[in-house]
Amino acid sequence: MRFDPESKHGANNGLNIARDLLEPIKQEFPWISYGDLWTLSGVAAIQELGGPKIPWRPGRVDGLAAQCTPDGRLPDASQGSDHVRNIFYRMGFNDQEIVALLGGHALGRCHTDRSGYDGPWTFSPTSVTNSFYKLLLEEKWAWKKWGGPKQYEDKKTQSLMMLPADYVLVQDKNFKKWVKAYADDEDLWFKDFSASVARLFELGVPTQQFVAAEPWILKNTDEKN
Numbered sequence: 001m002r003f004d005p006e007s008k009h010g011a012n013n014g015l016n017i018a019r020d021l022l023e024p025i026k027q028e029f030p031w032i033s034y035g036d037l038w039t040l041s042g043v044a045a046i047q048e049l050g051g052p053k054i055p056w057r058p059g060r061v062d063g064l065a066a067q068c069t070p071d072g073r074l075p076d077a078s079q080g081s082d083h084v085r086n087i088f089y090r091m092g093f094n095d096q097e098i099v100a101l102l103g104g105h106a107l108g109r110c111h112t113d114r115s116g117y118d119g120p121w122t123f124s125p126t127s128v129t130n131s132f133y134k135l136l137l138e139e140k141w142a143w144k145k146w147g148g149p150k151q152y153e154d155k156k157t158q159s160l161m162m163l164p165a166d167y168v169l170v171q172d173k174n175f176k177k178w179v180k181a182y183a184d185d186e187d188l189w190f191k192d193f194s195a196s197v198a199r200l201f202e203l204g205v206p207t208q209q210f211v212a213a214e215p216w217i218l219k220n221t222d223e224k225n
């Protein structure tokens with residue numbers, strides 16, 4: 001994602017903002033690879049915003065422009081369960097892990113000037129909680145009436161959103177049972193989310209690059225003395 005055309009792929013819109021925020025840190029600590037810096041910042045965000053510990057280890061060696069991934073390998077938010085499965089099965093994730101990963105939408109929001117979609121998934125978009133699953137199950141969702149891309153809004157407040165690719169999690173029986181499990185038990189979701197994100201952050205990295213055999217559990221700022 002450091003190079004064109006990958007940095008300009010539609011599914012990466014807006015990530016330039018995060019990359020630019022991290023660039024001064026890269027300048028100050030040039031010995032860290034972009035692969036390590038960007039995954040570490042993801043770990044820090046999840047942990048500092050109240051989420052589970054994400055086991056992480058350093059060593060990723062940055063690739064070259066010629067190794068850019070082709071467009072079309074990232075999930076398309078307008079698509080259904082077959083597409084979501086194709087994308088994540090290719091990376092080695094099963095249905096349970098797909099549902100666990102999508103809970104990442106507890107954080108943040110969609111922006112019309114980035115993806116075209118609009119709004120947050122939860123009422124607490126700066127906290128990692130299992131409310132994404134609870135809202136999916138407990139709220140009534142309807143197509144939003146607007147000029148933008150097809151997305152759902154909650155009927156009650158019309159202030160929350162679900163992407164078509166999020167909503168398949170309650171339309172598909174095998175996905176839905178995990179939505180229920182994670183809505184009922186946040187600890188279970190934290191455990192599964194942590195394991196899946198840790199794997200996602202190591203995908204495609206040759207094991208010999210890592211400096212440690214076992215990932216580390218990093219302290220949060222409020223745990224440091």
Ligand code: HEM
Nearest residue numbers: 014075076077101102104105107108109110111114115165
């Ligand atoms: C089917 C898979 C997925 C699809 C289709 C998808 C799609 C999207 C879209 C369209 C946005 C809005 C971008 C914008 O307008 O700014 C977004 C944002 C976001 N996604 Fe996903 N995503 C998927 C999986 C994931 C996963 C696995 C995670 C993390 C574990 C994740 C974390 C986030 C976060 C935190 C944001 C908010 C960004 C912000 O607030 O600026 N997503 N995603």
